[in-house]
Amino acid sequence: MDQRPPAEQRPPAPRQLPGHIAAALAGSGGATDSAGQPWAGRSLAGEDAKIHNFEDDDGTADAGYLAAVDALRSAAGDEAAVVASLATARVFVPIVARLAEESDHGTHADPLHGDKQADMALVTLKAPDGRTALPVFTSATALEAWHPQARPVAVYAARAALSAVAEGAELLVLDPGSEYTFVVRRPAVWALAQQQEWRPSYADPELARAMAEATAGYPPVRRVELEPGGGVASSTAGGAVVPGGGPGPELRVVLYLTDGLDAAGVQAVVSGLNAEWSRNAVFAERVDSIEVKLLRAAE
Known part of the structure; x- marks a missing residue:
């Protein structure tokens, strides 16, 4: 996915977040959904099964995002406008069940056997250059086509960006596997997480x-x-x-x-x-x- 130049021709990946970004992350609740619930360790049962606070959401893509992408594809717009449209857009983050099974040696993960206990895990991808990417989807249909077993968690894109930072992801990949995939690169992810304007x-x-x-x-x-x-x-x-x-x-x-x-x-x-x-x-x-x-x- 990423054909970056040799290391001497690009800035080294920062090991520490700038203070203002770390503060924004700490004050936001980190890797949680729009209801403020952490994804990691969530059960599939009872109240924990609630996946978002968008009760009237019909699962379709945000109109502003679609308009910005259409403008970009026709060369009438630019990628800064696409990122700007995400500032108020709802997206879907995929989470998957991570099953656990009791054994004589304790609890261990086993994807092949069902169990009464199941946690939800946030899905991340590894880019060809080794960086971590967080996949997000503009519609529930796009997510289902990509991973039928994944559960869609509706969040604002800014919240998804914050969660990407919390997970150490440098990229947001919108609608992977679809007819058109848009990648939000690290500086834009940081700007979106802080709800600030991004300039390429x-x-x-x-x-x-x-x-x-x-x-x-x-x-x-x-x-x-x-x-x-x-x-x-x-x-x-x-x-x-x-x-x-x-x-x-x-x-x-x-x-x-x-x-x-x-x-x-x-x-x-x-x-x-x-x-x-x-x-x-x-x-x-x-x-x-x-x-x-x-x-x-x-x-």
Whole structure:
């Protein structure tokens, strides 16, 4: 799913959440549904079987999200508008029964045998690059088609983003296995979790200034430009290209270098700038993954 560049061309995955994100997570109740109930360890019986607080929900996709995706697919909108539509959208998070069976050696998980005890477990996916992703669905029908045995838990997308952060997931994957899948990358997941506006890194002037300022100590760099990376685009099941919703790399950094640098000189510039950028708080929070393109500066 993710065809990111080598590690030296992307920011390292942060080990600790920024303080304001950790505070938002701690104050929100963490990985719970819209009723405030944790998914992990929930029984399938009695009051614990209640799955959401959307009593009149008909299970269809949010109209605002569908409109934003239609605009993106027709190139009339952008992926920032799709993420913005999720701020008030209800989505479904899949949870599955995790059966336990008593034995002489204690309780152990056994997916092949029924038991009177069953807990609900939140489903996560592992992306090809090793990152954890939380699948969410815009409709109950889409979730059922993906996993007929999964139970749909209706939550606001912001709550799903918070739960993704709590689970260590860096991606939200909307409607996997459907006709069109939209991936919300890590910076957008964080923004959604905090209920803040998200601006793509390739269209972020503050980020552009910070990255340009980092080149001050590198005379061979004449200019820096930011543009959408090769991983921004996605595609439908039928092969139609959509200008957004891809897993990354979402940022292409174009470095215009003076002529005459040998391979070692170029490598020193790129490695040094990667180190400078990774120490910048704006870069660490707003950039998911990058690719670097080198061009000769016009004299």
